[in-house]
Amino acid sequence: MADRIARHLPLTEPTYYILLALTEPLHGYAVMQKVEQLSHGAVIVGPGTLYGAFSTLERDGLIVKVAEVERRKSYALTALGRQVLLAQIGRLQVMVRRGGEVAARLKATGTR
């Protein structure tokens, strides 16, 4: 059953960046900063988005708590989380390829 992976797709933009950040174990606050950096400032996740997403992702088994030192709770991707992330990257590549073709056409044709 490959829909064990497909069931979680597509990922939204914030969720995608959160998983991307968690390829390296990080705690919540660090994820907020990493996402901003990864997206060149295009995506800013606030506390509401972050901790809501953490709950959902942990419940679904895509991430897991790996440490809890002082106030910092660190999370990391599970094997399933890695597979979902890679599958999403595949979807994005299709989207970009299609988009690139169309973009070229739009620019070439002009406003018509």
Place this chain on the structure above:
Amino acid sequence: MADRIARHLPLTEPTYYILLALTEPLHGYAVMQKVEQLSHGAVIVGPGTLYGAFSTLERDGLIVKVAEVERRKSYALTALGRQVLLAQIGRLQVMVRRGGEVAARLKATGTR
């Protein structure tokens, strides 16, 4: 004010493909088929998604009705819609580039 464009971002996957399909004037039913084709079957938009999205997109000025022959209502991108679509393609390119780096690292490092 560039947030005239940014206000509409990010686009969800179905909305992205709908706009992509409408770079060429099409009526609703044809959009459903085009989206499925563009996405290699990964995205299937049902009537609920499609006509709901049409209402929102037309209200926001990203698409416009260009013809209505028999039962077919054809829509096409506006200038704003084209700008939003191109901006979204830019976001996707950033996402894919970041994803590609991480994917390479994930595969190289293995399961650790």
Place this chain on the structure above:
DNA sequence: CGCGAGTATATCGGTGTCCGATATAGCGAC
């Protein structure tokens, strides 16, 4: 000593979107 700024986690509620289910209706084929 007090206060602002940064670190860090957490909850709540509004808003919007996706999407399945459902409905209508014309058309051609068998």
Place this chain on the structure above:
DNA sequence: GTCGCTATATCGGACACCGATATACTCGCG
């Protein structure tokens, strides 16, 4: 005459995003 395809449309549930808000610790500066 009924099945399936074309074609448009509405409704409601479920879910996610995200701003506002709250708590609490630490550090530095005046």
